[in-house]
């Protein structure tokens with residue numbers, strides 16, 4: 001009977017344990033978590049979502065405070081189009097986050113940054129260019145392009161000195177998305193180094209509509225693998241979404257996946273950035289507590305715990321401080337939803353906004369508990385204490401359980 005450790009992910013001459021810990025913004029996949037995955041010979045992800053805020057918390061910078069002060073006069077204005085990111089500040093925050101992480105790296109693995117296109121930041125092209133280039137400047141091993149088709153992202157980097165040496169990959173949820181990406185980038189003569197196929201059971205935003213349940217990872221993976229074979233393209237394909245045990249991982253490695261990307265099991269690790277109380281919510285969750293809804297202003301469905309305080313919260317839009325989802329003309333679907341509710345209840349002190357959420361504010365405050373479909377099984381991965389709480393796990397324990405377990409077994413902590 002095979003285990004994950006019988007396989008290796010090959011990038012040229014480099015061989016890795018075929019386990020990637022997926023990016024989880026905003027700083028849920030912390031540097032500490034990514035560093036553990038790399039130390040153990042796999043690949044860890046940090047995320048560049050809301051990186052100025054992450055830098056403030058990690059390094060004591062004052063980027064968010066400065067931005068808030070600068071745009072304070074606009075707080076009561078529903079037009080947010082003047083709110084722009086200072087690109088120098090964005091570069092500096094990215095550089096700090098990436099550089100400190102890379103300097104702390106030990107072991108044979110790699111560290112990638114997860115970069116979501118949907119963070120349009122009221123200047124999609126300019127801000128994405130700065131995010132990507134600064135991460136490469138600061139020495140990141142690779143970049144995983146996510147939450148969007150990223151049709152123009154390679155071109156933004158084409159003149160960067162590391163464009164051909166850094167590992168660059170893309171997350172897709174269909175063979176069509178991959179075909180589109182390859183077609184758009186054909187003239188650059190630069191293929192992605194890996195393709196992550198994310199199925200409908202993943203955490204975070206989904207690359208499917210509300211009919212997500214009709215799709216399944218193994219089928220999409222097979223389509224992608226077949227397409228690449230037909231085109232004679234030798235690109236490692238990595239399966240993601242709902243892979244909960246070492247045996248689950250092996251089943252994908254045996255059907256053409258070069259590695260697996262996992263995340264949900266690491267949400268209850270000591271190294272994960274979620275507050276301890278929230279980790280307990282993840283442990284406690286039953287299947288009925290997990291929902292896919294459309295409250296994210298990005299337009300993508302998102303999976304989360306029903307008890308997330310973000311659901312229905314009616315906070316004033318915080319674009320003066322954040323503004324990561326403002327599109328190129330300063331719009332965000334939450335602002336529209338919020339203004340609609342305010343107009344309906346002009347005298348209300350507190351309002352509730354049901355159809356959208358202020359994703360920036362709530363992700364920043366860990367009030368939107370996004371999770372994979374398998375979250376309800378987390379309680380089976382640990383021990384329960386006498387006080388009813390669940391014992392947290394080390395990232396090393398979880399990583400090694402994926403790496404070495406067989407027979408659908410999950411090792412409990414000692």
Ligand SMILES: Cc1cc2nc3c(=O)[nH]c(=O)nc-3n(C[C@H](O)[C@H](O)[C@H](O)COP(=O)(O)O)c2cc1C
Nearest residue numbers: 022023024025146202203204241242262263264372
């Ligand atoms: C809490 C959480 C946050 C996530 N945030 C992101 C994100 O910011 N960007 C992204 O591309 N994927 C995100 N994901 C998806 C993961 O990176 C990963 O591909 C997927 O969840 C793997 O499936 P699993 O959670 O069932 O193991 C997130 C997943 C979780 C559980």
